[in-house]
Amino acid sequence: MDQTIRSNYEAAKALYAKHGVDVDAALEKLSQIKISMHCWQGDDVRGFLNKDQALTGGISVTGNYPGAAGTPEELRSDLELAFSLIPGKHKLNLHAIYVDTDEKVELDKIEPKHFQKWVDWAKEQGLGLDFNPTCFSHEKSKDGFTLSHPDPEIRQFWIDHCKASRKIGAYFGEQLGQTCVTNVWIPDGFKDTPADRLAPRKRLKEALDQVFEEELNPAHNLDAVESKLFGLGSEAYVVGSHEFYMGYGIQNNKLICLDAGHFHPTEVISNKLSAISLFTDGILLHVSRPMRWDSDHVVTMDDELIDIGRELVRGDLLGKTHIGLDFFDASINRVAAWVIGTRNTIKALMRALLDPVEALRQAELEGDYTTRLALTEEFKSYPFGAVWDYYCSKNGVPVREEWLAEVKAYEQAVLLKRGEAAAAPVEAETNV
Numbered sequence: 001m002d003q004t005i006r007s008n009y010e011a012a013k014a015l016y017a018k019h020g021v022d023v024d025a026a027l028e029k030l031s032q033i034k035i036s037m038h039c040w041q042g043d044d045v046r047g048f049l050n051k052d053q054a055l056t057g058g059i060s061v062t063g064n065y066p067g068a069a070g071t072p073e074e075l076r077s078d079l080e081l082a083f084s085l086i087p088g089k090h091k092l093n094l095h096a097i098y099v100d101t102d103e104k105v106e107l108d109k110i111e112p113k114h115f116q117k118w119v120d121w122a123k124e125q126g127l128g129l130d131f132n133p134t135c136f137s138h139e140k141s142k143d144g145f146t147l148s149h150p151d152p153e154i155r156q157f158w159i160d161h162c163k164a165s166r167k168i169g170a171y172f173g174e175q176l177g178q179t180c181v182t183n184v185w186i187p188d189g190f191k192d193t194p195a196d197r198l199a200p201r202k203r204l205k206e207a208l209d210q211v212f213e214e215e216l217n218p219a220h221n222l223d224a225v226e227s228k229l230f231g232l233g234s235e236a237y238v239v240g241s242h243e244f245y246m247g248y249g250i251q252n253n254k255l256i257c258l259d260a261g262h263f264h265p266t267e268v269i270s271n272k273l274s275a276i277s278l279f280t281d282g283i284l285l286h287v288s289r290p291m292r293w294d295s296d297h298v299v300t301m302d303d304e305l306i307d308i309g310r311e312l313v314r315g316d317l318l319g320k321t322h323i324g325l326d327f328f329d330a331s332i333n334r335v336a337a338w339v340i341g342t343r344n345t346i347k348a349l350m351r352a353l354l355d356p357v358e359a360l361r362q363a364e365l366e367g368d369y370t371t372r373l374a375l376t377e378e379f380k381s382y383p384f385g386a387v388w389d390y391y392c393s394k395n396g397v398p399v400r401e402e403w404l405a406e407v408k409a410y411e412q413a414v415l416l417k418r419g420e421a422a423a424a425p426v427e428a429e430t431n432v
């Protein structure tokens with residue numbers, strides 16, 4: 001290891017130790033945290049099942065940066081580069097549309113065998129896998145409803161798809177020896193004020209009961225449910241709202257998924273963690289960055305990311321929280337997007353682990369809010385960068401912005417040589 005990195009680390013360690021922070025122990029803890037990196041940043045949420053199908057479901061990717069992955073091999077190659085630039089061993093989060101098979105298979109008929117190549121690859125790479133049914137970008141979701149659709153046949157199609165997805169999740173967990181989280185998110189909702197808010201929610205509740213009917217080994221698969229406030233074309237009403245899934249998750253022992261972009265603009269998920277943790281065995285996060293709306297910008301080191309890290313550490317929630325990422329930006333190099341967002345998430349957790357939590361708690365208990373604020377502010381300029389450099393170097397990944405040269409070289413050698421079709425911009429869809 002570079003001598004400057006080591007000596008900067010030693011100096012930083014001594015400073016943190018003055019406030020009772022054991023930096024080596026913090027890094028050991030950090031190395032145990034897995035981030036579930038989402039595959040869909042690599043190809044603008046297209047997948048390989050119906051590649052020509054427009055992205056629907058009220059989500060949107062904008063930008064036309066060249067080099068989007070067009071095949072599973074390309075996506076895996078891009079992921080390998082991204083993971084090689086991120087410290088630690090992590091997980092990959094797959095969506096059902098990322099099937100890797102020559103067979104023409106429908107969503108309600110997918111099986112573990114259609115994902116075998118992903119499993120083999122994950123084993124080889126030492127990665128865990130998470131999973132999601134894809135209840136959008138499909139002919140049967142074109143009018144904006146899936147599990148809560150009034151037509152029982154269409155509803156059944158999506159129920160069968162979600163059931164099939166859970167079995168794939170369980171297969172991932174069993175094969176890889178790491179629990180898979182299978183997260184159900186559906187776009188169902190109305191553009192304008194509904195006449196009946198209750199009926200679709202009743203249908204969704206009943207559909208979910210069928211989806212989760214079969215008991216699966218929780219060591220292999222854990223189910224999660226993800227709420228949303230609104231989407232493009234579902235501005236007035238979303239069937240699977242936060243209150244709906246809070247109730248469903250708590251009543252049925254499902255992980256509640258909190259996506260940072262799925263709430264009112266002044267609402268933050270960091271402030272929900274401690275409350276939800278008191279009533280559930282586990283939580284799933286979709287760390288994202290909303291800008292004015294659920295825009296899924298790449299995660300940066302903003303106040304909310306720092307607060308999410310703090311809440312997980314201070315509430316001792318790391319053991320029960322599954323940390324997933326959810327952003328998709330097609331206006332910048334997609335591998336860089338993964339690296340920036342994932343490194344930031346890990347770095348925010350490291351910063352939280354380096355906070356003088358005991359001293360802050362003590363000050364708060366004593367009503368000494370002056371000390372609480374003073375320490376919090378001073379720690380913002382403590383040398384966490386030196387600790388981060390050491391952690392990256394120790395984990396054999398590039399220090400500071402050195403990773404960018406590798407991404408740029410890959411862009412020249414690989415990404416820019418890919419077909420133009422793969423890089424065409426994806427337009428926003430609206431349910432009209």
Ligand SMILES: C[C@H](O)[C@H](O)[C@@H](O)C(=O)CO
Pocket residue numbers: 040045059132185226228259286294326
């Ligand atoms: C592609 C994801 O499943 C999707 O982004 C979902 O998690 C979501 O957040 C929709 O807004």
Ligand SMILES: [Mn+2]
Pocket residue numbers: 185226259286326
């Ligand atoms: Mn999400």
